[in-house]
Amino acid sequence: MSTIVPLPGTRRRRRSELLWREAVGDVLREARQDRGERILDTASAAGVSPQYLSEVERGLKDPSSEMLSAITGALELPVHDVAGRAADRMARGSGPLCLAA
Template sequence: MTEAPRLQLIPGGNAPEPRPAAPEPLWREVLGDQLRELRRRNRESLAETASRAGISPQYLSEVERGLKEPSSEMIAAVAGALGTTLGGLAESVAGELRMRREAAVLGVRHDLASRQELASRQDLASRRGLATRYRSSGPVALALAA
């Protein structure tokens, strides 16, 4: 009697390939997006905002593009020039980071056009106990309310 061939189980060998996690956005990138959104909402040029903040337009442009890691003093100066506070801006950036993380978990885009889709999916997920509802007081929330 011949013995049946044995199957070798390879740990994780039959498991599907894990999807690579999307890289988390950097604080400076989201900060730059929020500053640009505030400046545009105020209908100001880089030069106008930079002048009031006491920095060069080139530096503000690099901050808005997420290329520079500004000090808290610089962020406070720009925030003040845009009519907000360092704390308010920090809350807005934190809210946007939270929203982007939830968007990635729920598998939706995180651009402004998809905010309503995200809100409806989050509402459904929260009813199922899968996620908490996103709340923000930042520029994105204000844009959605408009």
């Protein structure tokens, strides 16, 4: 019938547990979107490239503590809050499955 083809950079390995970088990326993306900011806006405020922030949000890059601090500072979130949210997300698992038609 139909074949599902993942978009470049969006494939996640099948496993029951999220990676830390994926959970942190999800939390950062949600925080940015809740603020109504574009990647360019947040990246500029954090002093990182939009490409780097995009890779962090997609769980492709594991940011150093300095980079994480810069990004969370731009989002006006304490690092410990992001870490706590990421830990909660990991404890719940990968979250709901969303399929596109």
